[in-house]
Amino acid sequence: MADWEANVRRVVPYTPGEQPKRNDxxxxxxxxxxxxxAPGVAKALLEFEADKLRLYPDPAALELREAIAAAVSIPEHPVAADQVFVGVGSDDVLALAFLTFFNSKKPILFPDITYSFYDVWADLYGIPYRTPELDERFRLKKADYLTENGGIIFPNPNAPTGLMENLDTIEEIVAKNPDSVVIVDEAYVDFGGVSALPLVDKYENLLIVQTFSKSRALAGMRIGFAIGQKKLISYLNDVKFSFNSYTMNRLTIACGKACVEDRxxxxxxxxxxxxxxxxxxxxxxxxxxxxxxxxxxxxxxxxxxxxxxxxxxxxxxxxxxxxxxxxxxxxxxxxxxxxxxxxxxxxxxxxxxxxx
Amino acid sequence: MADWEANVRRVVPYTPGEQPKRNDxxxxxxxxxxxxxAPGVAKALLEFEADKLRLYPDPAALELREAIAAAVSIPEHPVAADQVFVGVGSDDVLALAFLTFFNSKKPILFPDITYSFYDVWADLYGIPYRTPELDERFRLKKADYLTENGGIIFPNPNAPTGLMENLDTIEEIVAKNPDSVVIVDEAYVDFGGVSALPLVDKYENLLIVQTFSKSRALAGMRIGFAIGQKKLISYLNDVKFSFNSYTMNRLTIACGKACVEDRxxxxxxxxxxxxxxxxxxxxxxxxxxxxxxxxxxxxxxxxxxxxxxxxxxxxxxxxxxxxxxxxxxxxxxxxxxxxxxxxxxxxxxxxxxxxx
The missing domain is CATH 3.90.1150.10 (Aspartate Aminotransferase, domain 1)
Known part of the structure; x- marks a missing residue:
C-alpha cells in the first residue's frame, strides 16, 4: 500500500440494480x-434554449421548489416553497439528510430489512446504527423505535417488501422521539399509500422524502425532494450549500417543473x-x-x-x-x-x- | 432550541456569486x-427522446467519461476512461475528493487566498487545515507545502488571483508528499494555463480536477471531472457510490459528450x-x-x-x-x-x- 493510501476513506459502496445496455x-x-x-417534459425540452446552459442555474432551484410545493399541498395542509428541499434524486437528499441530522453518538435506527443504502450512508459518515428486526410478517415493531436513538429512518411503504405502516404508528414514533429527527422515506407512497405530509405542520422533527424517479417517471432526470418545517429545511440547506451549491441543472429545473405540474x-x-x-x-x-x-x-x-x-x-x-x-x-x-x-x-x- | 437540534450539524455555508434574475x-x-x-449541445438536446427519462441513467456515465478521456488525451499521455471521475460540477467532485482523500488527523494545506469553498468543505467534514500565506505578490511559497500535512489542494491558476504556478513547482510538491493526495484544481486552466495532466502517469497521489462550467460554456449543466491514476479514481468512485449512485442525468451525459467532442x-x-x-x-x-x-x-x-x-x-x-x-x-x-x-x-x- 502506498503511503498516501493511509488517509483514504475506505467504504463498501451501495450496489445499484443492473442497468443493462440491451433494449430488448x-x-x-x-x-x-x-x-x-408527462407530455410537458418533452415540450419543456423542445422549448429549452441551449444557449442558456452557459450560465449557472438558480442555486435555490426556486421554480422547481414552488412547483413541488403546489403539487403536494392540500387545502388543509398547504406546503410553502421554503419547506421544500430538492436534490439529485432522493439518494442525494437522503445522503445530505444523514449528514445533517444524524450527528450524534447514539445509534440511529432503521429496520433490518429495508432500503440497502441506509447502512452504506451510516458507514460512510461513521454514524452508529442499530437495525431492529421486522416481525415474521415483515411488520415494523413500534416498540423498537421508542428506545434511545440518534435518529430514525424507514421507508413507507417499506422496500423491498412494499408494506405500508399506518399513520398512527408513524405519528407515535415521531411524537415520542422529540430529540431525534425522524425521516420517512416515501419513495413509493404514490401507488396507493398514505403520506405522512399532514403531520409536518405538527412535528418539527419530521422529514418526508419523496422522488420523481418512480411515480413521476423521471428516474433519468434525477430529482428527489424533502418536505419539513422551515427550520428543519434550512439546516438541510446549510449543509447542502456547504457541499455543492449548484446541484439542480437548468434542464432539470425546467423539466421537473413541467412534470410535477401535470397532476x-x-x-x-x-x-x-x-x-x-x-x-x-x-x-x-x-x-x-x-x-x-x-x-x-x-x-x-x-x-x-x-x-x-x-x-x-x-x-x-x-x-x-x-x-x-x-x-x-x-x-x-x-x-x-x-x-x-x-x-x-x-x-x-x-x-x-x-x-x- | 428543540431537543432534536442538538444532533444537527451546524455549518456556515459557501456563498455563491449572485445569480440575478434580470437579463438586462x-x-x-x-x-x-x-x-x-458548442452547437452539438443544442443538437443533442433536440435529438434527445424525452421518453427515455423514465429510466435511470448509466450510474458510471461511461459515454461521458470516454468522451472526456479522448478530449484530454495527448499522444504522449493518453488518458483512459477509468482514469476519469465525473460529478455534478467540479464542486461535487471536490466535495467527494475531500471526503475520500483528506481523512487524516493532520491538517490539510491550501493558500490563505484561494477558492473560498475549501475551508467550507474542511469545516463540513471536520478536517483540520492550515492556510499558508501567499507572498505579497500572491505567489505560492513552495516551502510551505513541504511540511507535514494530511493532504494538499490549490487551484492552478489560482482563484481569485488568476496566477499560474509552473509545472516544476507543482511536480516538486507532488513528489515530496508521497503520503498525501495532492489535488490541483484546474477550473481555469484552459485560458492559456498549463495543465499538470502529463504528471498523472508518474504520480499516483496526484488528482487533477477540471470543469465544464468555464471554458466549455456549460455552467448550467453541472459537469466537473477529475483525472488520476486508476487506483486513485477507484477510491473516489467507492465513496461516490456510497453517497449517490446516479448523479449524472441522461441529458447531462448526452449534452456533455456532445460538448467535449467539439475541440x-x-x-x-x-x-x-x-x-x-x-x-x-x-x-x-x-x-x-x-x-x-x-x-x-x-x-x-x-x-x-x-x-x-x-x-x-x-x-x-x-x-x-x-x-x-x-x-x-x-x-x-x-x-x-x-x-x-x-x-x-x-x-x-x-x-x-x-x-x-
Whole structure:
C-alpha cells in the first residue's frame, strides 16, 4: 500500500440494480415507471434554449421548489416553497439528510430489512446504527423505535417488501422521539399509500422524502425532494450549500417543473400501475407465490417450491430482469417491479412455465 | 432550541456569486463563459427522446467519461476512461475528493487566498487545515507545502488571483508528499494555463480536477471531472457510490459528450476569451488599475485611488455585476470575469467614468 493510501476513506459502496445496455429486455429490476414522463417534459425540452446552459442555474432551484410545493399541498395542509428541499434524486437528499441530522453518538435506527443504502450512508459518515428486526410478517415493531436513538429512518411503504405502516404508528414514533429527527422515506407512497405530509405542520422533527424517479417517471432526470418545517429545511440547506451549491441543472429545473405540474397525467399513470399490480398479485397467487400486500410499484414474492435465485436466473435468460437480494431472511424472494400490463402478462406467462 | 437540534450539524455555508434574475445586466461575477455551448449541445438536446427519462441513467456515465478521456488525451499521455471521475460540477467532485482523500488527523494545506469553498468543505467534514500565506505578490511559497500535512489542494491558476504556478513547482510538491493526495484544481486552466495532466502517469497521489462550467460554456449543466491514476479514481468512485449512485442525468451525459467532442469550437471560444482578456488588461492598466498577470477567464484588479467596494457598488448601479470579496488582504480588489469584447468595452467605458 502506498503511503498516501493511509488517509483514504475506505467504504463498501451501495450496489445499484443492473442497468443493462440491451433494449430488448423487460426491465422489472429497478422500480422505474413503465410509462413515459408527462407530455410537458418533452415540450419543456423542445422549448429549452441551449444557449442558456452557459450560465449557472438558480442555486435555490426556486421554480422547481414552488412547483413541488403546489403539487403536494392540500387545502388543509398547504406546503410553502421554503419547506421544500430538492436534490439529485432522493439518494442525494437522503445522503445530505444523514449528514445533517444524524450527528450524534447514539445509534440511529432503521429496520433490518429495508432500503440497502441506509447502512452504506451510516458507514460512510461513521454514524452508529442499530437495525431492529421486522416481525415474521415483515411488520415494523413500534416498540423498537421508542428506545434511545440518534435518529430514525424507514421507508413507507417499506422496500423491498412494499408494506405500508399506518399513520398512527408513524405519528407515535415521531411524537415520542422529540430529540431525534425522524425521516420517512416515501419513495413509493404514490401507488396507493398514505403520506405522512399532514403531520409536518405538527412535528418539527419530521422529514418526508419523496422522488420523481418512480411515480413521476423521471428516474433519468434525477430529482428527489424533502418536505419539513422551515427550520428543519434550512439546516438541510446549510449543509447542502456547504457541499455543492449548484446541484439542480437548468434542464432539470425546467423539466421537473413541467412534470410535477401535470397532476392529471400523474394520477393516470399511477392508477394504471396500481391496477396492473393488483392484477399481477392475483396471477402470482394462482401460480403458488405468496407476498406481502404491497402498496408500492413492486411485488416482493416467494414461491412455495421453486427457489427465488433459480427463478431470478431463469427469468434473466428469458429476457426478464427482476431484483434478487442474497441477504438473510429475504434470500428466497424476488422484488418484481410493476411494468405495463403487457409486460406483466408476459412475466406471468414465463413464470407459469418456470414453476410448473 | 428543540431537543432534536442538538444532533444537527451546524455549518456556515459557501456563498455563491449572485445569480440575478434580470437579463438586462452585464454579468461578470461568476466566471461563466460569454459564448454559448458548442452547437452539438443544442443538437443533442433536440435529438434527445424525452421518453427515455423514465429510466435511470448509466450510474458510471461511461459515454461521458470516454468522451472526456479522448478530449484530454495527448499522444504522449493518453488518458483512459477509468482514469476519469465525473460529478455534478467540479464542486461535487471536490466535495467527494475531500471526503475520500483528506481523512487524516493532520491538517490539510491550501493558500490563505484561494477558492473560498475549501475551508467550507474542511469545516463540513471536520478536517483540520492550515492556510499558508501567499507572498505579497500572491505567489505560492513552495516551502510551505513541504511540511507535514494530511493532504494538499490549490487551484492552478489560482482563484481569485488568476496566477499560474509552473509545472516544476507543482511536480516538486507532488513528489515530496508521497503520503498525501495532492489535488490541483484546474477550473481555469484552459485560458492559456498549463495543465499538470502529463504528471498523472508518474504520480499516483496526484488528482487533477477540471470543469465544464468555464471554458466549455456549460455552467448550467453541472459537469466537473477529475483525472488520476486508476487506483486513485477507484477510491473516489467507492465513496461516490456510497453517497449517490446516479448523479449524472441522461441529458447531462448526452449534452456533455456532445460538448467535449467539439475541440474546434472549444479552441475558438477560449482563444477569443484570452484575446479579450489581454485587451482588457491593457485598458485597465491605462485607467490606473494593477492586477496579477491572470491566465484565467477573469482579472483580479485594484485601483490606485478608488476603493474596490465603491467601484463594485457603482458598477452594479450601472448594470455591470463583478465579484467583490470583503476578506483580509483582498478587500481592495475586484474579480472581473472576461466577457465578450463588447461587454468589456462597455466595462472599460463605465470604469473610465468611475475612476476619473
Amino acid at each position: 429486455i423487460i426491465k422489472l429490476n429497478t422500480n422505474e415507471c413503465p410509462y413515459p414522463p 392529471g397525467y400523474f394520477q393516470e399513470i399511477t392508477g394504471k400501475i396500481v391496477a396492473t399490480r393488483e392484477w399481477t398479485k392475483q396471477k402470482l397467487a394462482e401460480l403458488g407465490f405468496t407476498f406481502p400486500d404491497s402498496k408500492a410499484n413492486f411485488i416482493f414474492a416467494t414461491h412455495k417450491t421453486v427457489p427465488a435465485q433459480e427463478l431470478f436466473e431463469n427469468l434473466k435468460t428469458a429476457g426478464i430482469y427482476v431484483r434478487y437480494f442474497k441477504k438473510p431472511r429475504i434470500d428466497n424472494y424476488l422484488r418484481i417491479t410493476v411494468g405495463t400490463q403487457a409486460e406483466m402478462e408476459r412475466l406471468v406467462e414465463v413464470l407459469a412455465e418456470l414453476v410448473k | 445586466i452585464i454579468k461578470l461575477n461568476t466566471n461563466e463563459c460569454p459564448y454559448p455551448p 474546434g469550437y472549444f479552441q475558438e471560444i477560449t482563444g477569443k476569451i484570452v484575446a479579450t482578456r489581454e485587451w482588457t488588461k491593457q485598458k485597465l492598466a491605462e485607467l490606473g488599475f494593477t492586477f496579477p498577470d491572470s491566465k484565467a477567464n477573469f482579472i483580479f484588479a485594484t485601483h490606485k485611488t478608488v476603493p474596490a467596494q465603491e467601484l463594485f457598488e457603482n458598477l452594479k448601479t450601472a448594470g455591470i455585476y463583478v465579484r467583490y470579496f470583503k476578506k483580509p488582504r483582498i478587500d481592495n480588489y475586484l474579480r472581473i470575469t472576461v466577457g465578450t469584447q463588447a461587454e468589456m468595452e462597455r466595462l472599460v467605458e463605465v470604469l473610465a467614468e468611475l475612476v476619473k
